[in-house]
Each structure stands twice: as C-alpha cells, then as structure tokens.
Amino acid sequence: MAQDVxxxxxxxxxxxxxNKCSADKIYVVSHTGDTADTSKETDCQTFESSDL
Ligand code: SF4
Structure with missing residues (x-):
C-alpha cells in the first residue's frame, strides 16, 4: 500500500x-510535457474507474 498518499x-x-490510496505505487504524470507549473497540470495515471 502506498504510504501517506x-x-x-x-x-x-x-x-x-x-481518502487513502491502496495502490502499491502510483504514477503521476504531467499533461503539459515533462514539467508542470501548477498541480492542476498533473494527474494520477494509476487511476482506474470503479464505475465501469
Ligand atoms: S486516483 Fe490515483 S492516488 Fe487516487 S486512489 Fe486512484 S490510484 Fe490512488
């Protein structure tokens, strides 16, 4: 389990x-290239919808 996520x-x-994340690890990406200026430009790539 990821600690402190x-x-x-x-x-x-x-x-x-x-509001805990139970993934072993998470992968955070920027959707503006390899850098970001604000947190709004980052996303958790490990997300999987439980609605599907
Ligand atoms: S969106 Fe990312 S950080 Fe949030 S619970 Fe899912 S895998 Fe964990």
Missing amino acids: LCEVNNCTFWAKG
Whole structure:
C-alpha cells in the first residue's frame, strides 16, 4: 500500500475509506510535457474507474 498518499477520487478502484490510496505505487504524470507549473497540470495515471 502506498504510504501517506491521500486522494479524494472516490470512484477509483484503489480508493479506500479515509481518502487513502491502496495502490502499491502510483504514477503521476504531467499533461503539459515533462514539467508542470501548477498541480492542476498533473494527474494520477494509476487511476482506474470503479464505475465501469
Ligand atoms: S490510484 Fe490515483 S486516483 Fe486512484 S486512489 Fe490512488 S492516488 Fe487516487
């Protein structure tokens, strides 16, 4: 389990009660290339929808 990763995306397969992430590891990407200027330009690539 990833330690100290808090996440509010509660429809992710890895989301757990208390806004915890239960993935062994997560991969965070920038959607503006290899760098980002704000957190809004980053995303968790490990996300998997639990709605599907
Ligand atoms: S994998 Fe990413 S989106 Fe899913 S709970 Fe963990 S941090 Fe959140």
